[in-house]
Amino acid sequence: MWNAFKSKPKAEESEDGDSDYAASDGEVSDSSASHAASAELPTTSSADTTPNTSPEKKVPISKWICAQSSKAPKSNANEHITAKLEEMVKNYESTNDKWRAFGYQKAIGALRKCPHEIRSWEEARALQGVGAKLADKIWEIAQSGELRKLTEFQSSEQVQVLKLFTDVWGAGPTTANAWFQQGFRTLEDLKTKANLTHQQKVGVRLYEDLLDRMPREEAAEIEAVVKETAESVQPGVIAYACGSYRRGKKDCGDVDIILTHPDGHSHKGLFGKVIQHLKDKGFLTDDLVSVEDNENQKKYLGVCKLPGPNRKHRRLDIIVVPYEEYACALVYFTGSAHFNRSLRHLCKKMGMSLNEHALRKGVVRKGQEKIFEGTIVPTPTEESVMTALGVPFRPPEERDH
DNA sequence: GCACAGAGAAC
DNA sequence: GTTCTC
DNA sequence: GTGC
Ligand SMILES: O=c1ccn([C@H]2C[C@H](O)[C@@H](COP(=O)(O)OP(=O)(O)OP(=O)(O)O)O2)c(=O)[nH]1
Ligand SMILES: [Mg+2]
Numbered sequence: 001m002w003n004a005f006k007s008k009p010k011a012e013e014s015e016d017g018d019s020d021y022a023a024s025d026g027e028v029s030d031s032s033a034s035h036a037a038s039a040e041l042p043t044t045s046s047a048d049t050t051p052n053t054s055p056e057k058k059v060p061i062s063k064w065i066c067a068q069s070s071k072a073p074k075s076n077a078n079e080h081i082t083a084k085l086e087e088m089v090k091n092y093e094s095t096n097d098k099w100r101a102f103g104y105q106k107a108i109g110a111l112r113k114c115p116h117e118i119r120s121w122e123e124a125r126a127l128q129g130v131g132a133k134l135a136d137k138i139w140e141i142a143q144s145g146e147l148r149k150l151t152e153f154q155s156s157e158q159v160q161v162l163k164l165f166t167d168v169w170g171a172g173p174t175t176a177n178a179w180f181q182q183g184f185r186t187l188e189d190l191k192t193k194a195n196l197t198h199q200q201k202v203g204v205r206l207y208e209d210l211l212d213r214m215p216r217e218e219a220a221e222i223e224a225v226v227k228e229t230a231e232s233v234q235p236g237v238i239a240y241a242c243g244s245y246r247r248g249k250k251d252c253g254d255v256d257i258i259l260t261h262p263d264g265h266s267h268k269g270l271f272g273k274v275i276q277h278l279k280d281k282g283f284l285t286d287d288l289v290s291v292e293d294n295e296n297q298k299k300y301l302g303v304c305k306l307p308g309p310n311r312k313h314r315r316l317d318i319i320v321v322p323y324e325e326y327a328c329a330l331v332y333f334t335g336s337a338h339f340n341r342s343l344r345h346l347c348k349k350m351g352m353s354l355n356e357h358a359l360r361k362g363v364v365r366k367g368q369e370k371i372f373e374g375t376i377v378p379t380p381t382e383e384s385v386m387t388a389l390g391v392p393f394r395p396p397e398e399r400d401h
Numbered sequence: 402g403c404a405c406a407g408a409g410a411a412c
Numbered sequence: 413g414t415t416c417t418c
Numbered sequence: 419g420t421g422c
Pocket of ligand 2: 242243244245252253254255256
């Protein structure tokens with residue numbers, strides 16, 4: 001029988017990441033030579049290699065999405081197209097075809113930024129990230145309003161079930177497919193017959209609540225609870241909601257809170273205390289990722305519920321970071337994920353590296369592998385992280401790629 | 402044919 | 413080491 | 419999926 005699931009290439013080291021990101025433009029792939037040419041964006045004006053200080057490689061930055069504001073035309077003139085392509089992304093993600101999903105996501109970003117409606121194949125093909133295959137599909141939608149490939153997915157029981165299962169927190173494509181192969185088709189099957197990890201049990205039990213997004217006002221209430229608790233445990237603590245909330249989104253999938261302390265050391269031991277206080281209050285209802293014996297705990301992922309009637313369970317993520325890493329941690333935790341991946345990809349092209357801990361220069365890689373870590377570039381602020389890369393500073397609202 | 406970010410935690 | 417998530 |  002037909003199998004919609006994309007198997008992993010057998011051999012070693014499959015790199016990876018996950019499906020989505022990209023979008024808008026630039027960020028072409030890679031390989032040796034510095035990009036130089038490439039057709040590219042209308043905005044590309046040559047003469048824009050990074051003003052980056054000295055030794056790093058010169059890389060034109062105008063085409064990288066992290067160097068551009070995410071602000072798009074108020075109304076998406078190609079909504080009828082992007083809606084269908086978004087569906088395709090979900091289908092491909094659930095079937096473990098992450099790089100194909102990645103490609104679609106990139107094209108969607110370009111379509112969103114496009115101020116006019118795409119009507120012809122040539123218009124579509126001219127967009128960064130749209131090749132012949134996607135131009136065919138975009139043209140098909142523009143012409144007929146339909147996408148046969150999407151209809152095909154919708155009539156596949158396997159794909160529909162994989163989507164249902166990958167929406168369980170803690171279950172990805174591999175697990176979802178294993179369940180499908182075992183004959184499971186519904187959440188009830190999972191509850192009664194499947195082997196579930198702790199995370200997946202919580203995910204099934206709170207399935208609906210955890211798929212829901214909350215209004216930002218509710219996220220602000222959750223931020224306040226954590227902030228007050230942290231302050232009571234360690235006066236002077238810095239606590240902010242990042243993620244989509246900090247980017248100003250109207251609704252948030254969860255609340256991402258960063259904790260640190262300006263004295264440089266009082267963040268130590270904070271984790272255990274804050275989590276314990278929140279549990280004593282009855283605020284946290286379930287843990288998803290939380291290190292038992294703390295001290296070096298980096299993150300807490302769990303579920304909370306505000307007091308009172310008619311409240312849903314909400315996902316809450318907390319990270320605690322040393323003050324010296326605050327700027328890089330803020331950039332990371334504010335996102336978006338696409339923005340981060342773009343920024344990190346750009347770093348890599350420049351012979352640098354960026355993670356939630358630090359920005360490094362003089363990094364030596366052999367292929368994908370890092371041979372020498374390089375040295376830390378001091379970055380006291382978010383702005384310093386971006387300008388060190390030659391990327392214009394963007395406020396959180398403009399990093400919503 | 403290669404690269405598409407980089408890391409923490411659960412199992 | 414793989415899977416999943418941020 | 420795209421781009422090189
Ligand atoms: O693959 C990922 C996922 C997340 N992040 C960072 C950016 C993101 O903004 C932040 C918080 O993650 P989350 O999944 O909560 O994303 P969000 O941007 O807050 O969106 P949502 O409203 O769905 O929570 O962590 C990454 O760097 N890579
Ligand atoms: Mg979030």
